[in-house]
Amino acid sequence: MSQPAQARSRRTRNRLIAAAEDEIAAQGFEGLRVDAVVRRAGVAKGTFFAHFADxxxxxxxxxxxxxxxxxxxxxxxxxxxxxxxxxxxxxxxxxxxxxxxxxxxxxxxxxxxxxxxxxxxxxxxxxxxxxxxxxxxxxxxxxxxxxxxxxxxxxxxxxxxxxxxxxxxxxxxxxxxxxxxxxxxxxxxxxxxxxxxxxxxxxxxxxxxxxx
Amino acid sequence: MSQPAQARSRRTRNRLIAAAEDEIAAQGFEGLRVDAVVRRAGVAKGTFFAHFADxxxxxxxxxxxxxxxxxxxxxxxxxxxxxxxxxxxxxxxxxxxxxxxxxxxxxxxxxxxxxxxxxxxxxxxxxxxxxxxxxxxxxxxxxxxxxxxxxxxxxxxxxxxxxxxxxxxxxxxxxxxxxxxxxxxxxxxxxxxxxxxxxxxxxxxxxxxxxx
DNA sequence: GACCAGATTTGACCGTGGTCATTTAACCGC
DNA sequence: GCGGTTAAATGACCACGGTCAAATCTGGTC
Missing domain, CATH: 1.10.357 (Tetracycline Repressor; domain 2)
Incomplete structure (x- = not known):
C-alpha cells in the first residue's frame, strides 16, 4: 500500500484526489460527480476506477x-x-x-x-x-x-x-x-x-x- | 392517505407491492430492481414512480x-x-x-x-x-x-x-x-x-x- | 351516450456510477 | 536503441434509478 506503483500512477492518483478536493470545495460532497473529477484531472473515466474501487x-x-x-x-x-x-x-x-x-x-x-x-x-x-x-x-x-x-x-x-x-x-x-x-x-x-x-x-x- | 385515488390506482399500487414482495422473496431486498418489479406487475416504469417517490x-x-x-x-x-x-x-x-x-x-x-x-x-x-x-x-x-x-x-x-x-x-x-x-x-x-x-x-x- | 376535466399510465429518454477489452506507456535485460 | 513484458490509461459501453410530455382512462354531468 505504501509503494503500490510506478511514479506515473502515483501522480495520476494525486491529480484525482486534488481534483476531487476542488470539486468538493465547490459542490460539497453530495454534489461530487466522477465525471467532473475525471474531467478536471484530465484523465479517462476508467482511470478513476483503476485507482478507487468506487x-x-x-x-x-x-x-x-x-x-x-x-x-x-x-x-x-x-x-x-x-x-x-x-x-x-x-x-x-x-x-x-x-x-x-x-x-x-x-x-x-x-x-x-x-x-x-x-x-x-x-x-x-x-x-x-x-x-x-x-x-x-x-x-x-x-x-x-x-x-x-x-x-x-x-x-x-x-x-x-x-x-x-x-x-x-x-x-x-x-x-x-x-x-x-x-x-x-x-x-x-x-x-x-x-x-x-x-x-x-x-x-x-x-x-x-x-x-x- | 386513506382515500388516495380511484380504484384503478389502488389496484395498480397493490399489484406493485405484491410484485415487489415476490421479487424480494426471490432475490432479497438488496437484489430488488425496479425494472423487475414493473415487469412482474405488468406495468410501465413511470407508473412505479407515480406510486412511490423512489x-x-x-x-x-x-x-x-x-x-x-x-x-x-x-x-x-x-x-x-x-x-x-x-x-x-x-x-x-x-x-x-x-x-x-x-x-x-x-x-x-x-x-x-x-x-x-x-x-x-x-x-x-x-x-x-x-x-x-x-x-x-x-x-x-x-x-x-x-x-x-x-x-x-x-x-x-x-x-x-x-x-x-x-x-x-x-x-x-x-x-x-x-x-x-x-x-x-x-x-x-x-x-x-x-x-x-x-x-x-x-x-x-x-x-x-x-x-x- | 357524448363530452369533459382531472387522474392515471406510458415509454422513450437521461444522468450517473461502474466495467472491460484494447491501446499506450514504462521498465528491464541485452 | 531494441524487443518484450508488465503496469497503467483509455473510452465505448452497460445497468439501473429516475423524469416528463404525451396518451389514455375514469367518473361525473347534461
Whole structure:
C-alpha cells in the first residue's frame, strides 16, 4: 500500500484526489460527480476506477483525512476533567461529522470495520478516536464500574444517534451538544444523575412523540 | 392517505407491492430492481414512480410492515421483569432489522424522522417501539433516576451500534444478544454493576472489551 | 351516450456510477 | 536503441434509478 506503483500512477492518483478536493470545495460532497473529477484531472473515466474501487471509497478517504487531522489535535490536548469539558473537547470532531448529511451517512456506514483484515480508513480513524476517548474516560469524575472501552463505545453510540437526530427537521431546534448531554450524563455519571432535576431531561425524541 | 385515488390506482399500487414482495422473496431486498418489479406487475416504469417517490420509499414501507407485525406482538406481550427477559423479548424485532445488511442500512437512515410533519412509516414504527420499551423500562429492576424515554432511546442507540457491529466481519463471532448485554447492563442497571468492585460477573462485558 | 376535466399510465429518454477489452506507456535485460 | 513484458490509461459501453410530455382512462354531468 505504501509503494503500490510506478511514479506515473502515483501522480495520476494525486491529480484525482486534488481534483476531487476542488470539486468538493465547490459542490460539497453530495454534489461530487466522477465525471467532473475525471474531467478536471484530465484523465479517462476508467482511470478513476483503476485507482478507487468506487466513488465512496475515495470519499471515505477524504473524510478520514479530515478526521485524522482533528485526531492529531485531540491526542495532543489535555484530558478534560468534567462532562462539559469532555463534550466541548469532542465537539470539533463531531461537527466535522455533521457538516453534511451525506458525510454523516458515509461515516455511519463505514465507521465500523467492514471486512476481515480490511479496516477502511474511516474505521481506523474511529479506532483512534475510541482510544482517545477511552483515555479521557479513565480519569476522575467518570464511572469506573465498567471498562473504559465499553464506556467509550457507548459515547459513540449516543453521539451517532444524536447526530442522526441533528438531520431530522423535526428536532433540529436544539443543538448537538444540548441533545447529547443528558445521555452522556446518565451514561458517564449515573450516580450524579439522580441529584439534579433541573431542565427537561426528557429524551431528544420527546418532541417527536408530541407531534405524533 | 386513506382515500388516495380511484380504484384503478389502488389496484395498480397493490399489484406493485405484491410484485415487489415476490421479487424480494426471490432475490432479497438488496437484489430488488425496479425494472423487475414493473415487469412482474405488468406495468410501465413511470407508473412505479407515480406510486412511490423512489425505490427506497417502497422498501421502507415493506420493512415497516414487517416491523408493525412484530410490534403488535410486543404490545400484547407481558413486560419482562429482568434484563435477560428484556433482551429476549426484543430479540425478534432486532433480528428482523439485521436479516440483511441492506435492510439495516435503510433502517439506520430512516428510523429517525426526516422531514417536518413527514414521519416516514419506519419512523412511525420506531416511535411505537420507543413506547413499548419505555413502558417496559418503567418497572421494577431498572434505574429510575432518568426518564423512561431517555432510557428507551439509549437502548435503541446501543442496539443500533451492536447491529452495525454484527455486519462487521471482524467482530461477528459473537451474537447480537451477547454483544448488546454488557451495554444494556451498564445502561439500565448502573448500580448493580457498581456493586462489585473487582467486577467478577462482567464476563460478557470483558468479551466486548477484548474485541477491540 | 357524448363530452369533459382531472387522474392515471406510458415509454422513450437521461444522468450517473461502474466495467472491460484494447491501446499506450514504462521498465528491464541485452 | 531494441524487443518484450508488465503496469497503467483509455473510452465505448452497460445497468439501473429516475423524469416528463404525451396518451389514455375514469367518473361525473347534461
Amino acid at each position: 466513488k465512496e471509497i475515495l470519499i471515505e478517504e477524504l473524510i478520514a483525512a479530515r478526521l485524522e487531522a482533528e485526531l492529531q489535535r485531540l491526542e495532543a490536548a489535555p484530558p478534560p476533567h468534567d462532562l462539559d469539558g469532555f463534550i466541548a473537547a469532542l465537539m470539533p470532531a463531531w461537527s466535522l461529522m455533521t457538516q453534511e448529511r451525506y458525510v454523516f451517512d458515509v461515516i455511519a456506514r463505514h465507521s465500523t470495520a467492514m471486512g476481515i483484515a480490511n479496516l477502511g480508513p474511516l474505521a481506523i480513524a474511529f479506532q483512534r478516536l475510541y482510544d482517545v476517548i477511552s483515555d479521557w474516560l479513565s480519569g476522575a469524575p467518570f464511572r469506573t464500574d465498567v471498562t473504559r472501552r465499553l464506556l467509550a463505545e457507548g459515547v459513540q453510540a449516543f453521539a451517532l444517534q444524536s447526530m442522526a437526530l441533528e438531520f431530522c427537521a423535526l428536532h433540529n431546534q436544539i443543538g448537538l451538544a444540548a441533545r447529547l448531554r443528558p445521555y452522556l450524563r446518565a451514561w458517564l455519571l449515573p450516580n450524579h444523575a439522580a441529584g439534579t432535576k433541573k431542565a427537561p431531561e426528557t429524551g431528544a425524541l420527546s418532541v417527536a412523540a408530541e407531534a405524533a | 425505490k427506497e420509499i417502497l422498501i421502507e414501507e415493506l420493512i415497516a410492515a414487517r416491523l408493525e407485525a412484530e410490534l403488535q406482538r410486543l404490545e400484547a406481550a407481558p413486560p419482562p421483569h429482568d434484563l435477560d427477559g428484556f433482551i429476549a423479548a426484543l430479540m425478534p424485532a432486532w433480528s428482523l432489522m439485521t436479516q440483511e445488511r441492506y435492510v439495516f442500512d435503510v433502517i439506520a437512515r430512516h428510523s429517525t424522522a426526516m422531514g417536518i410533519a413527514n414521519l416516514g412509516p419506519l419512523a412511525i414504527a420506531f416511535q411505537r417501539l420507543y413506547d413499548v420499551i419505555s413502558d417496559w423500562l418503567s418497572g421494577a429492576p431498572f434505574r429510575t433516576d432518568v426518564t423512561r424515554r431517555l432510557l428507551a432511546e439509549g437502548v435503541q442507540a446501543f442496539a443500533l451500534q451492536s447491529m452495525a457491529l454484527e455486519f462487521c466481519a471482524l467482530h461477528n463471532q459473537i451474537g447480537l444478544a451477547a454483544r448488546l448485554r454488557p451495554y444494556l447492563r451498564a445502561w439500565l442497571l448502573p448500580n448493580h454493576a457498581a456493586g462489585t468492585k473487582k467486577a467478577p460477573e462482567t464476563g460478557a462485558l470483558s468479551v466486548a472489551a477484548e474485541a477491540a
